[in-house]
Amino acid sequence: MKPSAVRTTTTTALAASLVAVLALAGCAKGEVEASSDTATAGGRDQVVASPTAGSGETCTVEEFGGKKLDLAGATVGFSQSEKEANPFRIAETASIKAEAADRGVELLTANAQSQFSKQISDVQDLITKGADLLVIAPLNSDGWGPVLRSAAAKKIPIVTIDRKINATACKDYVSFIGSDFVQQGERAADQMIEATGGKGKVAILLGSAGNNVTTERTKGFKDRVAAKAPGLQVVFEQTGDFAREKGQQVTEQLIQSNPDITGIYAENDEMGLGAVGALKGAGKKPGDVKIVTVDGTRNAVQGIVDGWISGVIESNPRFGPLAFATLDAFTRGEKVSQDIVIEDSAYTPENAKADLGKAF
Template identity: 35%
Template sequence: MRKMRSPSAPWRAAALLATVLLVSSATACGNSDTGGSAADDGKLTLGFSQVGAESGWRTANTISIKDSAAAAGIELKFDDAQQKQENQIKAIRNFIQQKVDVIAFSPVVESGWDTVLKEAKDAGIPVILTDRSVDSADKSLYKTFLGSDFVKEGRLSGEWLIANAKTTSGPVNIVELQGTTGSAPANDRKKGFAEAIAANPNLKIVASQSGDFTRAGGKQVMEQFLKANTKIDVLFAHNDDMGLGALEAITAAGKVPGKDITIITVDAVKDGMQALADGKFNFIAECSPLLGPQLMDLAKKVDAGQEVPARIETEETTFTQAQAKEALPNRKY
């Protein structure tokens, strides 16, 4: 007797074929490049444009952001602007095109961001400013600012100088190494310092020029200061790296840094703290680069539509020589 075929067999074969075709189609779609847009895998995607790698502070800041993104399970699209605003604007537009969930960046300078920030707003992508602010009158173009009070850092530096300046022999001549021209930390630190020292008419800024936040720039400008000014009593550098470059110029000129010339800087990175512990610097106002964990927390909140404060400041301190010696063994950056 001939064996009868199960009536369900054709249906099972058809169902199997349909399943294979469906899986193949899904796999092909998942591997296709749709123009670089962020993958819709449920993972938050953060586009971050960094100023560059001009200093030890910036390097520590970048490491903090990358490590924190990995720890938070956030996909990070990172861009190095190499200290050029046009590079940052291009990066932000690329992030918009890729449809990232959140954009964060540390602006090279304060001005000139309204157009690209409006493009991000129109695309429905929230923006977070980190470390440096912008001067836009339209505060709706970004969700929040995370960083330091640069005016306060300059003011604390000036107040320390007033308390410790030797004014018995007449005017105290100060030279100032400014940060990148037009940047928020350069503008604000200069403002805070000038306001503080105005309380003592003997304190005079005799030269002020940008060293672009780099060690090489600090050395070069300090060499010019030393040639143009026969009497320099104090150096105020807007960051440690410029101060460290200035040390080389001061030593080469036959002067003793920290003694012949009082040196005040901002940041408190490890190299700067070592110079302070060694007595080559005299005072540092801290500016912490470890913003990564706070940034990732903010990115999650703004992506979820939660309200966040318009400005979030990091907790920081100041250091004298004794305090630097105590803090150095545990310094992470």
């Protein structure tokens, strides 16, 4: 598996910023090119693929209505959305903290413990404590009005990671950094079609309601299945809230209502691992039900090695280097993309054992 690539619409100035980030992490400048190449930042696997690709929409501090500042002397507030029992969240927070430490930036952190009302109050508290910039991993896409009004009053730039908020880029927030979730769903569908031969009955363990990740991963999967494998029917959809325990509970119900189920698409690894637990409890054997998941955690990749999971689409949680490079470029007055997309790799039965050490 090749290291994940980052597709951005930033100018070459942001590319230079990312080169600097990688250099600080011990990478030589020659490892990164403006067109395409790969390099690893302190094991965090963030690389520049093409700083001129992407949506084309950019934002500057002047357009946002803010002011230039030196990131090294700024205070950054980071709001994590979910309990850090999920390996994705553990890796995500670790990446933010590591990059802040590498840059010598003061970092204030808060964890909403999967409670949206708490996340809103957390971010407002970060603002009160003097955060000059905000990095937010949103629990939900809607309901951010109070935070956006508080940040706007102080002209505090916001970068969101891994989930979008329903607001206006370069007005309410600066940039979104995350995966192409529709494409993740499409790639998961491709793996499911291969695993099942394109025939049978499939269930979807949906992520939590109210965010773009669930909506887009579902759309990508269902549209691709409909287009490429009409013999594969989606017969069951229920939320597992991105949680292992809930994923197991839903799968237990699924086995009762649909004992002839062919495959399960879990919109994150934790729900997929919960599904594995339910299948084991029901006396199923590895491979009896094909499971495809999204994230790239070590336990899920081990599930491929053990035969319980057919494929895992990676969703890279290591946002630290790119988030801080974006903030750095923005606060120096350079153009940054409104949408910065990380290209994700995949784990299959062919590469899972060899690439297990690359999972988080």
